[in-house]
Amino acid sequence: MNTDDTDASFSQFVLKMHSRCDLACDHCYVYEHADTSWERRPMTPSDEVLRATAQRIAEHARRHRLATVHVVLHGGEPLLAGHERLAFAAEQLTAALAGVCRLDLRIHTNGVTLGERHLELFDRYDVKVGISLDGDRAANDLHRRYRNGRSSHDKVVRAVRRLNTPRYRHLYAGLLCTIDVRNDPTAVYEALLELDPPRIDFLLPHATWAEPPLRPPGAGPTPYAEWLMTILTRWDAQGRPVPVRFFDSVLRTLAGEDSLTESLGLAPADLLVIETDGTLEQADSLKTAYDGAPETGFDVLRDPVDAAARHPALLGRQLGLAGLCTQCRTCPVVDSCGGGLYAHRYRAEPDPSRAFDHPSVYCEDLYAFITRTKEQLGVADQHDAAQALLPPSLFDELGTGHGGAEAVSALRDAQVQLGREFLDELAARAEQLAPGEGGSRGLWPLFARLDAEAPAALDAVLSHPYLRPWALSALTADSPTGAEEILGGLAESAAAALVLAGLEARVAVPLREGSLLLPTVGRLDLTDCGSTPGATVTVSTDPDGFTVEVGADGGSVRVPRARAEQPAEWQPLRVRPAEWQPLRVWAEAGWSVALEDLDPRRSRHNWAPTGRLTEAEAALWRERLTGAWAWIRDRLPQYADGLRVGLGTVTPLCPGEAGIAVSGAARDAFGNVGVALPDSDEYLALLLVHEFQHVKLGAVFDVDDLFDRRDTRTYRAPWRPDPRPFEGLFQGTYAHIAVVEYWRARASELAGTGAEDVARAARGEYERWLRHTFDAVLTLAGSGSLTAQGERFVAAMRATLAPLMSELDAGTELVEAGAAASSVRG
Structure with a gap:
């Protein structure tokens, strides 16, 4: 195995703007856990560090062709850096990334000093603002107090309300709440909801096997799961009034999609921290493990970001499932849980390389929450859906390398369903590219009729092997495929299905280089019939064949259904000026195979296809x-x-x-x-x-x-x-x-x-x-x-x-x- 040639990249950066804080939260991972590096760092980054940071990020984004870079201004408390320092950082980042990629710039703050002047600055540079608030006054003040014990709640709420005014609402990123299971979950949730956040994020308090999380006596084995389930139940009953990142991530990962948070799912780590002295570090949460745990030995003044990407610890964070312990890899919820937050797996070991080779200290809570979410919300995860399509006995049969008729039929049926999904997506894509032109709307009744009256014919065409590659290409976000090409492909498929079904209908189909292509049926060469490339013909189908109306000057061509022993083939009424080329089919002893030498999209095998066979x-x-x-x-x-x-x-x-x-x-x-x-x-x-x-x-x-x-x-x-x-x-x-x-x-x-x-x-x-x-x-x-x-x-x-x-x-x-x-x- 070779693991040296990584192409890992970072799209998320945390830029430390101040290494101290004006609150004394006793659950803070920066000041209250194992790492003490904050004591040795400057309070704010210098101009040189900020310039180098912006240039290094831009250099990395350019090299990896990143579409978006996310930068969070952080701390300590970043507002302590002052207005001018924050403005300089935003200015440097904005200038460096202009023309390179989109910059998503955010700040995470405790909010106690957030004022009008800050918001004017953030408005100028489009800096989104996330605020930490642990719920109502009682919940928030359990941890988030000043050093003298004074409450921070009123000032934070005042800041949130200021941020939520019409002038600044577009900057409001959401509220982050650290869980304490001694707090009333319903009261916490309702207090946060009252502040009308665009998003809520519940965070498990940082803990390790060396310093496990609080588990109150009599609370049961999974108090964090129970706490979150109370809120999930209320949130779902209310119609999910606000996105909750933890809940949404579980639902997404159960459906086979990526998580929205590093603490769930199997996505590779793509976050890098730049400290106030310019050093490059791993995620801040590692400060809970041991002193110096996040260090990489690199800094922006002398090293590119790619140097950190090659750090062994960060390479290990790119392994996904392979980077988890054996217990996690075999767990039925691993795709959703992802082993939990990396820092939460830490346990001191004689062999330091195995220190994170453990399940999360929240393993039981995560397992309970994910499985109960599936049950309570009736969520069918990807594996459940897979078993419905491919039962275990057939799955095992295919695993042997073999697979009989029933097993392969199940795979074929799943592909037919994919073809129908692509049909929906292509129609939506065409409408998106050319709204109101009526192309996809005009074809849709034909597909609906085929589905009702001749589903087998529709499935046969949607199963054409070159439909899916073409559809995938057309649906790619940056695909050059336009509405005209998509509508043309859909029209070809509709006409072919109508021909196979023998239904009476009319459909306009564009020509491909002077030929009418009917996937799974054949090709009608009209180049000698006065047609021009890009022209459109009308295909009229009926039980006995189909007629192609070439135009006022080209006349029409009739292709009757063959009555011979091979009903899949077609014979033209006349060979010239139009030439009908049926798709040839070989059939013997229960197996039939079409020799596909017509479809222009058939170059899919790394080898050149032949032309039309003699x-x-x-x-x-x-x-x-x-x-x-x-x-x-x-x-x-x-x-x-x-x-x-x-x-x-x-x-x-x-x-x-x-x-x-x-x-x-x-x-x-x-x-x-x-x-x-x-x-x-x-x-x-x-x-x-x-x-x-x-x-x-x-x-x-x-x-x-x-x-x-x-x-x-x-x-x-x-x-x-x-x-x-x-x-x-x-x-x-x-x-x-x-x-x-x-x-x-x-x-x-x-x-x-x-x-x-x-x-x-x-x-x-x-x-x-x-x-x-x-x-x-x-x-x-x-x-x-x-x-x-x-x-x-x-x-x-x-x-x-x-x-x-x-x-x-x-x-x-x-x-x-x-x-x-x-x-x-x-």
Whole structure:
């Protein structure tokens, strides 16, 4: 495994503007915990430090092409830095990041000295203001008092009300409340809600295993969960009147989205602190662990931000799931909890490298809160949804590397549902780009009618393998795809579904380079018919075929439905001036495959696709597919049913250099593989089962999270010289289970036939791929990046290969065993 080439970046920076505070809060992590570095630092940053900070952040943002940088002015108490110091910091940051990226500038304050002059400054530089307030007077003053014991509550509330006036409301970022379970949760929540905050954030008080949090006698094992659940229940009953970052983060992570806070979820740490002397540190919360815990040894006056990104502790914070202890990695709520805040995992250990290798000191509370939130709000998390789509028995079956008709059908059905979701998103995107033009609105009744009267035809078109990659590209935020292109693609899909369904309807469809494309049906070449690129034709469909009206001068072209033995094909009334090119379909013994040589979006396999196949080339493809399918059914029956149900399209690819097999599977193109036609039936069988493994696993990844997608490490793949990202290693390992079983079946087939050299070569291939693949399975299992579901899936992969490894290590010879079903089953 290689972990040296990190590309970690920081998008959040905490800039310390003052190292002292005018309150004496006894739960403060800066002054009341293990770290004492504040005593040795200047009270405020110098001009030199502020200039360098702004330049370093801008340099980092430019290098990593960040869209937004978030900077929080912090302390101590940042308002103590004074008006001029705050203005200088805002000015430097604004100037340095102008033209580089968006600056989200904020200040976090206790609010006791927040005045009109501060707010005028913050208005000038658009500085959002977050204020710490622990609830009503009794709750707030339990900790937030002046050194002489005087209450801070009235001054903070006055500051909040000033911030909430119409003139400054746009600067109001929200209220931060540190939990004390001795306070009445309802009173705390209502007091905060009364101040009309745009957001509330409840914070667990900083604690470690060395200094555990307060747990009052008789409060039960999970007092923090109970406290938060009381508020969650009231908040939900009120219709969730204000965003609550802790609650929203749990709900988001249960749904598979990113958390809004560092204390939950598995997102890599992307926060860096710049102290008043310019030193670069990790998150402030680490000050609760031990003296000097946040230190990196870098500072803005001599080091770029990227130097800190390469610090071992910060690299460890990029590992997500792999950076957690074993107990956390196997926990059912780990995707939501994320192991809790990093600092809360600290326990003094003889081996310092293991000091944070523990669950959060709030582990029981987090587990109880997350599971009760699911139950009480009726939230189906990502795993629940995955099990509904892919029951455990089918999931385990696919984990073996195989997967029969029922399992692959479940994957196919999930992909159909994705296609319908993309249809909705594309229509919304088109309306967003061109509101009121009526394009998507005009198509929508056609899709609604198809859904009601011919859902199978609609699903067939929405399952077209090149629809999803095109949709993903069109829906990307910075995609150049305009409304016209999106509407054109939707019109093609609607027309194709109407043709398949045989419904009577009319739809306007734009041409692609002089041709009408009907995905899953065929292509009508109108270049010799007087049409021009970019022109629009009207497609009229009926039970007997369809008619294309080219225009006043071009006339119309009729394409009747064929009555022959292949109903998926179409025949034109006349070949010239319009040429109809049907999508060719091969079908035999329960399996049918379309040879996709028409769709202009089919370049998805890292190899060039062929042009339109000649009739002779298509005939050779049919011959090879017939032989390959017979070989698979005979020698690899454990793959046959899944292949028959799930692989519906093959894209012919151009041959590679002599001796190099060419094939590929696109991650987002379910049901399709690309292949350059090999010289033998059995080798085509290998390419088909190998590439379809990638298709299956990609669909499993769409259904459930098997690994931490935030793992940026690279891993050694035994079959390649270059290290691979985790998903690449996972995909290759799964695909090579089929390669192993192919060569085992091939060696068994050749044994005793007299072709000793060929049989020996096949045996060598089998042994080589078995050792490579089993080695890779062990790497996956030991990565620490697998979710609980991923552990289960990889265990099933291992179970398929382990008996073969035992057989190999025992020196067992492969012999001809008649039917291959017994000789290849792992």
